[in-house]
Amino acid sequence: DTEVTQTPKHLVMGMTxxxxxxxxxxxxxxxMYWYKQKAKKPPELMFVYSYEKLSINExxxxxxxxxxxxxxxxxxxxxxxxxxxxALYLCASSQDGAxxxxxxxxxxxxxxx
Amino acid sequence: xxxxxxxxxxVTLSEEAFLTINCTYTATGYPSLFWYVQYPGxxxxxxxxxxxxxxxxxxxxxxxxxxxxxxxxxxxxxSVQVSDSAVYFCAQSLNAGNMLTFGGxxxxxxxx
Numbered sequence: 181d182t183e184v185t186q187t188p189k190h191l192v193m194g195m196t197x198x199x200x201x202x203x204x205x206x207x208x209x210x211x212m213y214w215y216k217q218k219a220k221k222p223p224e225l226m227f228v229y230s231y232e233k234l235s236i237n238e239x240x241x242x243x244x245x246x247x248x249x250x251x252x253x254x255x256x257x258x259x260x261x262x263x264x265x266x267a268l269y270l271c272a273s274s275q276d277g278a279x280x281x282x283x284x285x286x287x288x289x290x291x292x293x
Numbered sequence: 294x295x296x297x298x299x300x301x302x303x304v305t306l307s308e309e310a311f312l313t314i315n316c317t318y319t320a321t322g323y324p325s326l327f328w329y330v331q332y333p334g335x336x337x338x339x340x341x342x343x344x345x346x347x348x349x350x351x352x353x354x355x356x357x358x359x360x361x362x363x364x365x366x367x368x369x370x371x372s373v374q375v376s377d378s379a380v381y382f383c384a385q386s387l388n389a390g391n392m393l394t395f396g397g398x399x400x401x402x403x404x405x
Contacts, residue, residue: 284329
C-alpha cells in the first residue's frame with residue numbers, strides 16, 4: 181500500500197480566512213513533504229518534516245504554517261493568503277528520513293479569492 | 294548545479310505509436326532517477342525508478358534505463374494508449390539527504 185491521502189480535494193477561501201489542509205499516510209514513512217504546484221509547472225518544495233521535526237523550510241511566507249502532530253499526519257495551516265497562492269498543494273512521504281522515493285497524494289486544489 | 298532537463302512538449306502521438314521522452318540529468322554524484330506521471334486533475338504517481346547505472350525501471354509497459362555514460366534516463370513505451378495522456382516528470386535524488394529535483398515536465402497527448 182503506497183497511499184497518501186489529502187483533504188479537502190478542493191478549497192475556496194477569501195484572503196481573510198483561516199483554513200487547513202490535511203495529509204495522512206499509514207505506510208510508516210518518517211518523512212513528509214509539502215509542495216506547491218502551479219499550472220504547467222513541476223512541483224516546488226515548501227517544507228520537509230523528518231522524524232516529526234521540521235528539517236527544511238524553503239523560504240515560504242509565514243502565511244503558510246506547517247504542523248506535524250504525529251508521524252502519520254501533516255497539516256498546512258493557511259492564513260491571509262493572496263490570490264497568487266492559488267495552486268495545487270501536494271503532500272508526499274518517504275520511508276527513511278528525508279530523500280529517497282517519494283509517494284504523492286492526490287493534492288488539494290486551492291483557490292484564493 | 295544539479296538539474297534535470299526534459300524534452301519540451303506537448304508530444305502528440307496516435308494510439309499504438311512508439312513513445313520516447315528524453316531526460317538528461319546533471320549531478321555531482323550518482324543520483325537515483327525517477328519518472329512520475331500526473332493525469333489531469335490528479336497528483337503525481339511514481340511510474341518507475343532506477344537507483345544505479347544500467348538499472349532498468351519498468352511499469353505498465355513503460356521502461357527507462359539509467360545510462361551513466363550519457364547521463365540520461367529516457368522514457369519509452371512500445372505502444373501508447375489514449376489513457377497514457379498525461380504529464381510526465383523526470384526527477385533525480387542524489388542521496389538520502391537530498392530532495393527531488395524535477396524536470397519541467399512533458400505533456401503527452403495520445404489521439405485515437
